[in-house]
Amino acid sequence: MPEIRGSKIPESVLVVIYTLALDVLLIKRADAPDFWQSVTGSKNSLDETFEQTARREVLEETGIDCAPGTPLASFLQDWRLENVYDIYPRWRHRYATDVTRNTEHLFGLQVSAGTPVFLSSREHTGYQWLPHLEAASACFSPSNAEACLMLPKFAGIRV
Numbered sequence: 125m126p127e128i129r130g131s132k133i134p135e136s137v138l139v140v141i142y143t144l145a146l147d148v149l150l151i152k153r154a155d156a157p158d159f160w161q162s163v164t165g166s167k168n169s170l171d172e173t174f175e176q177t178a179r180r181e182v183l184e185e186t187g188i189d190c191a192p193g194t195p196l197a198s199f200l201q202d203w204r205l206e207n208v209y210d211i212y213p214r215w216r217h218r219y220a221t222d223v224t225r226n227t228e229h230l231f232g233l234q235v236s237a238g239t240p241v242f243l244s245s246r247e248h249t250g251y252q253w254l255p256h257l258e259a260a261s262a263c264f265s266p267s268n269a270e271a272c273l274m275l276p277k278f279a280g281i282r283v
Contacts, residue, residue: 139163148259174229187242
């Protein structure tokens with residue numbers, strides 16, 4: 125797979141992990157301790173699909189395995205939505221000099237209540253499960269908050 129060395133690819137995923145009760149998993153960033161978010165991450169290579177990126181990032185950041193062939197594989201749902209936004213200034217140094225915007229592709233992953241979470245300590249320092257409306261209020265990113273608010277629609281639940 126071709127890689128872009130030294131610069132992040134400005135194509136990423138946002139994966140809202142949730143339970144049937146619409147409780148949302150939020151994780152606290154290690155490099156920005158007041159920032160709560162869903163699973164996020166950039167493609168590792170230009171030919172990595174968004175789905176591959178989503179499955180990899182979920183495993184890396186939470187220890188939850190939704191790879192093909194696992195019990196959770198069919199619970200990863202591509203919401204077929206993308207956000208394009210300005211990269212936050214604090215993280216611009218990770219990208220090529222001329223890159224200022226990122227394209228984020230949205231997914232949802234339904235898990236059972238009580239699913240164990242194992243954080244990558246270099247990336248995250250804590251986690252919490254919150255009802256989707258509270259999760260939306262706790263997210264630092266407007267696109268993440270909006271994804272939490274849209275969760276009932278994508279989960280097929282009327283609230």
